[in-house]
Amino acid sequence: MTADTITAADTRINARWLIPMEPFGVVLEHQAVILQGSRIADVLPQSEADQKFRTRETINLDQHVVLPGLINLHGHTAMSLFRGMADDLPLMTWLNDHIWPAEGRFVSEPFVLDGTRLAMAEMLRTGTTTFSDMYFFPEVTAQVAHDVGMRAQICFPLLDNPTVWGSGPEDYLRKGADLIALWQHDDYIMPAIGPHAPYTVSDQPLTAAVKLAEETGAALQIHLHETAFEVDEAVKATGKRPVFRMAELGVLGPNSQYVHMTQIDDSDLEHLARAGGHIVHCPESNLKLASGFCPVQKLIDSNINVTIGTDGAASNNDLDLFGELKTAAMVAKVVAGDAAAVSAHTALKMATINGARALGRDHELGSLVPGKLADLIAVDLSDPFLQPVYDPASHLVYSNHGRAVSHSWIHGVPQVQDGRLTRIDVPDLMLRVSDWRNKILS
Template sequence: MTANTITAADTRINARWLIPVEPFGVVLEHQAVILQGSRIAAVLPQTDADQKYRTRETINLQQHVVLPGLINLHGHTAMSLFRGMADDLPLMTWLNEHIWPAEGKFVSGQFVLDGSKLAMAEMLRTGTTTFSDMYFFPEVTAQAAHDIGMRAQICFPLIDMPTVWGSGPDEYLAKGTDLIAQWRKDSYIMPAIGPHAPYTVSDQPLKAAVALSEKTGAAIQIHLHETAFEVEEALKVSGQRPVARMADLGVLGSNSQYVHMTQINEADVELLNQAGGHIVHCPESNLKLASGLCPVQKLIDSGMNVTIGTDGAASNNDLDLFGELKSAAMVAKVVAEDATALSAHKAIEMATMNGARALGREHELGSLIAGKLADLIAVDLSDPFLQPVYDPASHLVYSNHGRAVSHSWIHGVPQLQDGRLTRIDVPDLMIRVQDWQKHILS
């Protein structure tokens, strides 16, 4: 590009601060992000952008920090319709006596459509641009996310028992194979395999899941070592800790994601490192259900890729990933007994680049560099509760909440403009949500 060359592009975003994530730990000031189509064309100082680019629109965000869109790597989106329904209960009581019976009564394709849209509205409003879902009727959530324009890893459920979505493992695997075939080449939807947990899925379905993953490249996501009770029961039944059993069955691997991991010892960490894969930390759900504390800094120090998720709104009770980052950083310091554990920049990396790595899309997502997909957000730091600003990264993790997110783009398309959703009819959605509330209460 010569000194006199002016390049045309679609959108210029002027940011007071910018956290590109790559390189790590950097906060830049007075930067411009240039978008062309679905990609980032350039990230450069605003004075340089004045000389090099002419854009169709310019968005001035002079009190904002711009960063990559957040990646929420675990949730059950449709369960947003169960938010607050069965609180202050231990996990197995919560599941066996409340959630599973409610799912049997109320879950349907329409329930999943409305619940997933409610979750997507909340996630978009609070900075998430990519999410992972593990729930019934995954074909419905996949289509809804695609229509709205959100990126989503859609994990079809695999469990030994019959559910509203199928009669058992054979039917789940057959439907899941079709889901993978339909979406595997899509830029927005990433189909994956979701065996529920070691205590709900027997050996043969797990082996079939591994075979399907190896054949198609689809990731496996599984709840693993979520509670002490799970580990104790596994030892009684098989004499093996769940991680060891998963290793023997081939479930552990570079394309696998392990959710929760609150109960781990040195042998578990060694097996995980040998096999590879990714940890999905869900601190607020773990805290609320008293499931335990994931030793995040220990896992990071061992070389594991640690990502973050909210879990479902029925056990959290929100899908605000910024709140999750604060909880993750706080809990990590207490568990490690080290105030330097999980710094603000490391927490942001968990929700951006680390999530992209777990999805196998680190070359396209997770940081703001030229050539990557234009998935990014802006957070308004002008409110009194965010003033004064000494370190924007610290504010995002320790002072911010997701409602300060003002703008987001996915694939270069605006999804949130000045706090308003552009692709979801919120008033219509709220009518349907209220109808569900009345139906469930009755």
């Protein structure tokens, strides 16, 4: 091979193991990932990379597994400042008596700015490269994520009642439309519509939300069938299960995301399969609030796209998506009565290519394929608690903790290097978090 056939590139990452996600279920060994600008230029055996590429930087990860960055498809990032504040309570008690009053007192633009930074630091450090947020002051969250260089779907909140961010549905929708117009074509920020839940949003605002989604192409994310109480109350009030009402209003559709879905009967499954859309499974939050169990394997068997989210740190209490994958896989086996349900590779798929598909960006994200955006992570498997290594995919789901993430790139830019965040000032952030704790305690 001559010098003329050697290609120059920015970064070469030598991986002991590589899980590309496309094709599914594959673990490759001794691979090189070549990054050029914001894209993956190539994925090939290291011996071939020696002959084909010359790079400015080479990173040797000889005890690591490299895979796509994880996609956390549901959370309330700023609520990280409420982590551990009101634990061991039922959902409605937790909301009505603790969370909503605390939000009324403390949530503001500075609160959201610092809470978002705290959540992003945790997510980046544990392997998440893209997150979805549904919270107040979404314009602040969008700007913080953009400034750090983290991908985010930003769902503006929509409720019937006034909050710290808006006076009512018309105000939310007006501000939300402005948010969509501002960020719609950004590389990092994906503006979306976030009606809170069927029991907090009436028919007219939901219909307006559907119209806005159709006009702009923005995704729509809603908490749906989170608890048996929600479903029972809806049936008592309207004679309809919430999924049926959402179908009537046009909320169900291929560009919609339904969070939780712990209560699913055959009629719900039929509506979901017919309308399309994506389930966002939040197993640890569902368990902690005793909300119920999402029948993940049954949904997968019905060809419904299932993704994964942590929910907020106030109800989880962490944003480590690897921990969420373990819980998702373990619970799914019990719910299905089948130890083969939701395999390790399937769990990883939920957090990568399935999440990208729900965002409408599976052509750019979710797998390590030449031409896709360079969003990827490396996990160090050298620690004794991860030895011996027979199956790296199994280790990532069943043995791993997010703290084993050593490197992270988003858009080709290093976000974590040797376990250290590169773009968030952690000492300054910790001082701000301490100030918020003192305010909330007082």
